[in-house]
Amino acid sequence: MARILITSAIPYINGIKHLGNLVGSQLPADLYARYNRMRGNEVMFICATDEHGTPAELAAAKAGKPVAEYCAEMHEVQSGIARGFRLSFDHFGRSSSARNHALTQHMARKLGENGLIAEVVEKQVFSVADNRFLPDRYIEGTCPNCGYEKARGDQCENCTKQLDPTDLINPRSAVSGSTELEVRETKHLYLRQRTLKDKLGAWIDSKAGWPVLTTSIAKKWLNDGEGLQDRGITRDLAWGVPAQFEGAPWRGMEGKVFYVWFDAPIEYIAGTAEWADANGLDDAAWERWWRTDKGADDVTYVQFMGKDNVPFHTLSFPATIIGSGEPWKLVDYIKSFNYLNYDGGQFSTSQGRGVFMDQALSILPADYWRWWLLSHAPENSDSEFTWENFQASVNKDLADVLGNFVSRITKFCRSKFGEVVPEGGIAGERADALVAELETRVRAYEGHMEAMDVRKAATELRAIWVAGNEYLQAAAPWSVFKEDPAQAAAMVRLGLNLIRLYAVLSEPFIPDAAETMLAALGTKDRTWPGPIAEALAVLPAGHAFQTPDVLFRKIADEEREDWQARFAGVRS
RNA sequence: GGGCCUGUAGCUCAAUGGUCAGAGCAGGGCGCUCAUAACGCCUUGGUUGGGGGUUCGAGUCCCUCCGGGCCUACCA
Structure with missing residues (x-):
């Protein structure tokens, strides 16, 4: 383990x-x-x-x-x-x-x-009215480069030029608007990262299997320009971990805290x-x-x-x-x-643009969001949330492919055999083919999950759900039932076991639905599948179940349009 | 400015330099009737952003141009 x-x-x-x-x-x-x-x-x-x-x-x-x-x-x-x-x-x-x-x-x-700690005295902008030192971005003024009047002390959003707060014309506090700003000296602790550059570089180099995104950013910081720089780790704030404490090997840091x-x-x-x-x-x-x-x-x-x-x-x-x-x-x-974009632009916390976690849950249960977000995770590049895509994916993948599968099996069984796993019969060659396919797919799914290839795992999981529908369509127990009820029973038994297998496999993506499926089947057996044939024999003949309610409801066009309109602006 | 990522079907995405570039969705046709008007099968759809090069062979490697995005150390 x-x-x-x-x-x-x-x-x-x-x-x-x-x-x-x-x-x-x-x-x-x-x-x-x-x-x-x-x-x-x-x-x-x-x-x-x-x-x-x-x-x-x-x-x-x-x-x-x-x-x-x-x-x-x-x-x-x-x-x-x-x-x-x-x-x-x-x-x-x-x-x-x-x-x-x-x-x-x-x-x-x-x-x-x-x-590895250096004490550095530096000059920072202090706002008298706010009685605090201001981070660069909390200082506003006119950009000396383009004349934009709401440039920030770290960068002008209009012309993207990197700025120093002292470059700004008519600087003011972004907190209070006060122009009573002074440059004051203040002492801070710096982490001497330069000293560790070679060790860090060797450590990064030893991680060959990391995502390109991870290592390329790290190496850029390590090697760009003059290389990795020492970094201030304290701030002039009241709220935080005090930088002066019993046993600290420095003095004069009272009233300062460690940087987040x-x-x-x-x-x-x-x-x-x-x-x-x-x-x-x-x-x-x-x-x-x-x-x-x-x-x-x-x-x-x-x-x-x-x-x-x-x-x-x-x-x-x-x-x-x-x-x-x-x-x-x-x-x-x-x-x-990477980042998830929202309908043609960025999600923005500061501007209140997009869908926020509380709002999402007020519209639909967690599983809907989990499935869409994970199956569209921005792994290789930025990806985009659109309501059309969300509606289509949820309706097709969750409601039609998985939800309807659960529904058709349980309801067919209830009408022909009652709410109990039916006994007798042999499912036949198609079942063997299904088992063989699932054997391959489940192992592939495991591989993707272990590699943290989220999208690929979602794609494989969906294919596993589809395999159940394909089997059912080909086996057609509703037809077989007319001449050979025992064989139809074996097919349904297999189908009910597929639901349990799907619940177990799907739990990481859609935990609530997995729970609902297992509860409906009256089982607590969450054993991860070894050989698929064994995993599809967990529920024995005679085991009682309850036909569940609709597992995933569909998103109607009107709802989608309503949400689209409601979340088009900014959060109030 | 610098660095990195990215551009493949209408949409979302796949393809260790090696069969005819593949899936899902959407579109078209057929089948089925157990099911949430669902499911299955078949199918239309591509000058892989443009141009050059390396190679027996390029979506993949190199150069260049164009478009999109991110990071750039005080937002966290």
């Missing part, structure tokens, strides 16, 4: 995520976690909310709440939505947890002791510790996932994320791990995703 550690990039606390965020990290991670559990592997699946940073402080202020309270509330909201999508985290933690505070400070101290991209990945580890705490377990329980000196040497660690997160996971976080000098588990495989 393999041990698989899975983490999804942790969603930022500020607001509800859209479907593009979901399909880029949490959902495929869940697919992989569910698959491995079904295969009998020991899985630890960790996610969390990323709670620190300027946007959280500002959002809390806007909501008129203390930031801790705001984050606690938003964590509950995101947690509820995650449950709604059936994201099967073993723990959904918080980067603001006591565990993460302690571990982040521990890592920083180790890095300091190993000479230092503490957020550490939350993967801290989140596992939170899991142990929540389950009344000791430290050994989580350390066996993360410490190679305490049992984690046989763990396979896989991370899921959108492409924007790749630099932090290929370089910054590994720099922290390696630089600590302690035997923490490094990631074995990074599965990264």
Whole structure:
């Protein structure tokens, strides 16, 4: 039994995520976690909310709440939505947890002791009215290049020129609009990533099987221009992990916190510790996932994320791990995703464009979304959500191919034999051909799931569903029944067992439907199929079942048009 | 500006340099009647973005041009 550690990039606390965020990290991670559990592997699946940073402080202020309270509330909201999508985290933690505070400070101290932290005094823009230092993007002004009046301090959105905040004409705070800005000196801690460049490069080079998207981004950052740069890991904020603490090998950092991209990945580890705490377990329980000196040497660690997160996971976080000098588990495989676009443009959290997770669940159950998103996952390039495509895929794949298959078998059986697996007869040669086909397809499906080829796995799963309809059509038990009821019984018995097999195979994609199918069949047998002939003999003659309701309803044209109109604008 | 990804049927996507470039959906025809007006079978549809090159052989490798997208270190 393999041990698989899975983490999804942790969603930022500020607001509800859209479907593009979901399909880029949490959902495929869940697919992989569910698959491995079904295969009998020991899985630890960790996610969390990323709670620190300027946007959280500002959002809390806007909501008129203390930031801790705001984050606690938003964590509950995101947690509820995650449950709604059936994201099967073993723990959904918080980067603001006591565990993460302690571990982040521990890592920083180790890095300091190993000479990998530099103290740097730099100049930053301070807003007197806001009483805070402003990140570059929170400074607005007129672009010196093109004259655009709402250019940001990091880049002009209009002419795309890279800017420095001091380049802006008539700079003002994007938070308050105040023009009372000063350049002040402030001291920060830098992670000396340059020192680790060769080690990181060798480590990346050893990962030949990683997606091109992952390694190309990593190598660009490693080698472009002057190569990997040292990185500031602290900020002048109140909300976060304090950078000055007992045992810290530096002084004068009071009132400063670690930057989110230092503490957020550490939350993967801290989140596992939170899991142990929540389950009344000791430290050994989580350390066996993360410490190679305490049992984690046989763990396979896989991370899921959108492409924007790749630099932090290929370089910054590994720099922290390696630089600590302690035997923490490094990631074995990074599965990264491109972006999902929405109807001709980008999903946008800041502009409220697209479909957000809570809205999606208010329209249709999780399985509909899970199936579409996963079967269209942006693995090789950006992909696009359109309502027409969504409607067509859901109706055809889920309602017609799978749902109707379940329906036709169970209803035919009920009318001819009653709600019980019928006995007698031999299914015949067509059944043998079906078994042979499924043998090939199921093994291919396993291969795709293990390789995390999400689209290919979905395509194969659909073909497995289709095979059932093909068999049924060719075998035609409704005709056979007239002359040879016993053979028809054998065919139906096979069909009912196919439903169970489909439930098991489909569980990672559509867990609720899988549950409904198994419940209707009156079985709890979720055994992953070995030889297909055996898997299709699990439900014995005489086993009672109940004909289920419609498994997936179809999306009507009017509904689609209604949703299309409703989500055409921006979220209010 | 630099880097990376991408362009294949009306749509969404496949194809270790090697049969005639394949699937699903949509379209057309036929069959079936168990089923959610479903299912199955057959079928139409391509100058693989343009141009050049390497090769016995190029969707695949190289060059170039055109289009789309992302990243570019203080959004997270």
